[in-house]
Amino acid sequence: VVPDLSVRVYPPPLAVWNVAYMPCGGVNVLPSAEPDPRRHARLRRRLHARQLRLSEAALMIEGWSAEPGALPVGWSGPALRRRLLEAHLAIDALAAAAETLAEDGGELLPAAARIAGHLGRREYGAVEYVARPLLEPRTGTAAPGTGRWPAHHLAAAAVEYVTLAGTATAPPPYDDITDEAYDPVVTLAQGNLPGSAAVASDVAARGSHWNPLSRLTLTTRQAIQVAVAGSLAILAGRELSQARYYWAVLAAFIAFAGTATRSETSIKAVNRVVGTLVGLGAGIGLAHLTAGHTAWVLVVIVTSMSLGFYLVNVSYACMIFFVTIMVSQLYSVLHEFSAGLLLLRLEETALGAAIGIAVAYFILPTSTRDTVESARRAYFRALADLLDRAAPTRPDGTGLDALARSLDHRLQQLTLVARPLTRPMTWGVNSRLVRHRLTLYAATTRQARALVRSGFPVPPELADTCTALSRTATALAESTPRPDHPVPGVTQALTTAGTTLLTHRPHCPGTPLPPITQPLVHLRQLLTELAMLPSAPATTAPANQPTTSPR
Template sequence: MVGTLVGLGAGIGLAHLTVGHTAWVLVVIVTSMSLGFYLVNVSYACMIFFVTIMVSQLYSVLHEFSAGLLLLRLEETALGAAIGIAVAYFILPTSTRDTVESARRAYFRALADLLDRAAPTGADGTGLDALARSLDHRLQQLTLVARPLTRPMTWGVNSRLVRHRLTLYAATTRQARALVRSGFPVPPELTDACTALSRVATALAEVTPRPDHPVPGVTQALTTAGTTLLTHRPHCPGTPLPPVTQPLVHLRQLLTELAMLPPAPVPPLPAGRPTISPR
């Protein structure tokens, strides 16, 4: 409504300036369409603002331009907004939080699928690239639907916490990608760690974690992964780590935080090897 109302004022003013100048009309139309589609991801109101300017120019070219016709557009927009609100509240009452929760569960299911495929001894990595792309897609969906909750002063939402958790999801996706790029097969001694992290992702997909209500089975699975990584680390200085070790260590750290658990001890890596920050 705001985008349409402000766009009407700008559209009327520009229509009077460009009347009889076809070249300028075309410039305004093309510019409005370009800016409208460019800004749609920033603000839907901005897109409607520029679309309304474009429509005003088209009415002018068709010699149908009038304040009454533009007022009718405002009334139609108001009617459409009212119908949309009524449908959202009474017919399909799915809140933003419900949509984010659905996207969150889908993300963890995709992560569990990737870890399951990577876990078995002797895995050759077949299909892992497709699973990694699927995880990227799930991350994009989660980021998109959670965007309204990241705005400051959103009622009933800690927007700072939402932004922080989206950062954790992005870091988790990067480490899953690093796991895929690390090569196969996964060493048999680290298979249990990969399987345990897959169980963590599956559990997080089924239950929403809360600080005062840990997800059942997650703590034990994270302990199993940590014990496996700690037990099978090289004891001799200078011994190279298996390429999958660092992604698994960082995935364990990130999943611990996403499960809203206290920070868990991290298996120390041999001295002299660089670490990858999960953030």
């Protein structure tokens, strides 16, 4: 599903949204042949990654919308936020229906795959043509295995998205959207989303009970770490080479650049060594091929620079790989190239990286687990604020839009700082459990977003449910789950929420529930699972109900 929203009309902020979901993951997750479980699981993970990427794009737009001249004529920041939330919800519904349909199968699977394919190619007329038969009312109960209801939901979400795309150039005509001063929920750092330092800035270093330096600010602690690592790299590097020791100093210094926790520093240092090692062989081979051919040397240098900076956000090791090739070519031009020189560079780099890792772990270390715990608490506080605002009978819709985006921001921060813990074979961490719980947090965020857009005012009888769920989120923010033990105070709040949902369920068969009921039910289920830290990780989550996060 490729968000369109008229990139031809909108300036750069919406161009970010336009590429956030390309290429489409929803098309491939709907197989037309005999399903392969491993392939299906891989495509599901890719689809979830695209959804997270879409949320990050929405946050980028949120931050850029406050810049002068960033918005189209006639639009305001709150109006753009509302439109993107609506499109985001339609895409969430598409993804959930696609997962359920791909899991259950059925005769309507090919039609659903065609809908997803037309959406990916922005063939909106064809989407409505294929979706119309799936939306026609049918009498009787759908037979098991037909995939009727998931296909119906996918078709409805597709038509809703097509409708939004057709009105992309006009602001939403809602009375509760005003042209007041726009205050984005995220502040960009040099045009990008803030990194992990924004979360780790409030986290004390390990050993704060005995070391007063541990309570210094993050930037001050990192300055001390860099000073110590640089000094040690100079002393150790000079033992290897009196002339090239600066390679060790660079490796130690760069390990701390753009990182906040000891795991991030270690991963970056290791990636630098790996990139240098692999680039060493490629650099030597290319240097012999281009020797004496200045034009080819320039081509290799420019290509290496371009590819290195293009891939830096994909893999830091890839960038260092191409940087090593570029350095090899430069030394060849300067007539200083030799295999021994590149081997010395590898040794100095490995030495500096080892020193950086040691300093990150033993000198004022910022724990990744402590940073994840801080992000987790901030996430639940943001969720509690949203549910608390939704509890009154006439909440401010614009304010709820901002709180929904704030929750997206907290999820993005939590996912960012927990990323080192999701790697296989992480010492002392169950990476599968971390990935599972991160999926639960993502599902909770989607249901909170659906709650915001499900229609207001909230029925008075369901306001008590919002209040009970808000108390649950507050309790989760103040305590840490333990294996097989619920967080204190959560059980009673969840029981209250469940009781109010059941008490006010319509007694007459066929009476529709208020639209807000479904996201409240899902939120209660998700918070129940998040309140318990299982002793053994669950294998997989239901296809249409993603599951988890660290802690």
